[in-house]
Amino acid sequence: MRPAGRPVVRLLGQVWLWPAVVMLAVGGYRLGTPDLWRDEMATWTVATRSLGDLLRLLQHIDASNGAYYLVMHVWTAVFGDSTVALRMPSVLAMAGAAAFVALTAERMFGNRVAAVGAGLLFTVPPEVSRYAQEARAYALVTCAIAAATWFLLRALEQPTWRRWAPYCVAMALAGAGHLISFSTVAGQAALVLLHLWRTRGSVDRRLLWRYPLAVLVAALPVLPVVLLGSRQSDRQLGWIEKPSAGGLLHFGEHLFGSHLVFYAFAVLALPVLLLPGRRVQAWQALLLAELPVVGVWVVSQGDTSYFIERYLLFTMPAWAVLAGGGVGAAYGFATGLAGRLRLRSGARVAAGALAVGMLAVPAAAALPKQPAVRYVGSHNGSEEPFRAAAAVIAAGYRAGDGMAAPLGDQSWAMVWPGVSYYLPSDVHPYPVFVAQSADDAEDLSPAVCDLPASCLGQGARIWLLVLGDTRDPLTAVPDDEAQALRARYGTPDQVTPVGGFTVALLDRDS
Template identity: 35%
Template sequence: MMDADTIVLPRLASTEVSVEDPWGEDHGNVADPATDTRRWRVAAWLVPALLMGALCLVRAGAPALSRDEPATWGMVAPALMRWWTEALGASGLAARAPSMVAVTAAAAFIGVLAARLFAPRVGLLAGVIFALLPTSTRYAQEVQPYALTVLAAVLATLFLVLAIDRPTFGRFAVYGASVLVLGLCHGPALLLLAGHGWIVFAFRRGVAGRWLVVAFLGALPAAAALVLLGEQPGAQIARGSAPSLDVLAATPRELFGVTALGVVLLVLALFSLPLRRSAAIYTAWAVVPPLVLLLVAQATPIWLPQFLLFTLPAWATLGAVALARARARWCAAVLVSIALLGASVQVDPRVAHVDAPQGAHAGSAGE
């Protein structure tokens, strides 16, 4: 009896996907691997930083400082501003310089983080989109805690990624320090930890215990300050609003500068929500803190769009992920559209918001 012929089947591409990549996507398919060079990695942070820096300088010294600006810098403000004004003076431009530097650095680190998690092209696009948002320029030109808060949020997320990728004591210590700075800049920004916790428990449960300890210790000083402030007679931690439909409808305009820009970024974000870890990090960053704030606001009227400014880098990056999959001409068209939509507000972002509610600048941990 003859043995049956052996049939050799060609090996097909594996359909098995990892837990962190359930849709079968890998980190290199959003951009041509040939672009993953040192030159493009430098461009991913340098171009956004140059663009953001240039936009920050447009009419940065006018108008003069408002009464609200110096009073809302949070717990780190008094020492920082005293040192800064003694060194460079108290003119409008000099007083706003820390915010301008912080937002410019944030644009650069947005590019660095997105390039690490996706590809240099995504990092470049993310940083450029962030720079083109009118609110980025607005708070770069105000003596407010929000610019430093955005930078601290970007750094905290970057250090979280580094810590969970290689969980060493040093990396978790740096992450804890960034959480400490985040809370001291703006207490409500600690809502970011809800998004970080989702990421850790979803993808790196093995380090969840260490993350909880570090996050708790980093957030403790700002949380304690908020509690003490709330116990003072007549103190008000935040002068916000109840999240009515009208208030929620106005949030995209306050958060992105122009309502249409919020719609554009939301639509782009819908095209960048595969369940892989890289996109999930930004989805949790963009979505979880607003949901937590919304729940808290059901009990006390603390809803303010400014409390969510630290989510702007996540929205910008989700939009960049979608754009990176498009052809260059479509990508350029969307960027031009974003620039045009925000152009009228970019001319003088502070004047466009003079009719903001009186509580719009409140809520710093150290008020």
């Protein structure tokens, strides 16, 4: 009989397990502490709508996030819409990405030290923690690209359709989650070409047409997202500035969330790039990390820019694979040198200590930055204090109160859904200056009323929210709305700046 504990022992020996467990711990730590920010509010307000309302909205805005919203629609229906519930899929996805990083490094470098090291290194950068704790698609896309890389390596070794199929699925999921992730094809193409060069004596010529065909098959399900997203790009991406050459040069520092961590990764990669043995595989990982960034930078020199670090977070697994390969190469060099010098006693222990020390350097560099992505306002800074504004309203709320929040040109701030999310379940101010609810308007925020005086409602009191800290909130709203409020309510009785918003109470009976 097979010992009952043997499957457990085998599981514990898998190179992907411990990176995934560590990523779960790192991503789950203080998961519910940072307040949701406006992008996460978009996820909440869309995912919790009916399926019909969700699909109608995607025809007007955010089609590029449509696949993610559908996933979250199902998720919230099962697990609810608390802050932890909204973010948990991202934590799980980053853990999956860490597992695939380890598997990819093992396949590229044939070294368990490189594999485990790569998976653990992936958990280190502050930006990985940041987006493991965000209710957006970036973590899921990162996991899909990490999986696609591993599936691609398997298919290159044995290019059968059974091995190409999961690659196609992973790439389609990544593209549907975020179109920019398809830029990884530039790095994958370089990886394939280097593989053909490395195996030129026994190359399988089927790769010459099967890889392009697999990319085409993966792209077909993404085409509807491309068509819808292209019509919506001006509204969604117009705020991103065209990147400079300096922006490309220093992009890694922003991608990692710490220039010290980025430089530590770069130094760790040197052994595998310089020492003989796996240099071709190291260049495959480097090009996989760099070419998508360069490609997006070039495209962003046109009318629309896409060059922002979170859009390119999916390149982080390749950086971790490369750095892990460096750790494995240094370990192998140290053990080989000890063998040649006949220093067998304690040689592996010393080489292991070297590998652990190499892993500790970026971890130590990242440690001071980790709290910065976990405090209450870390996702939104001081500009979106939804919870603080909701607390002011809840403390003074009376049944029949109304609420007016920035809409129209200021709807990007997501104040209405953001404050509504944090209001207690028994606090229901009626909407002021709203012509249609967000659901009826098929948008992320309610539609603004064209005739403010007719949309005041009959309440004796209105809670007014405006952007910025001000002692005179009526000067921060459109003139026609301010005129309607002054005519019925006069000046505000209570003005409370909350660090990015101002909450004012207008009472016509006072």
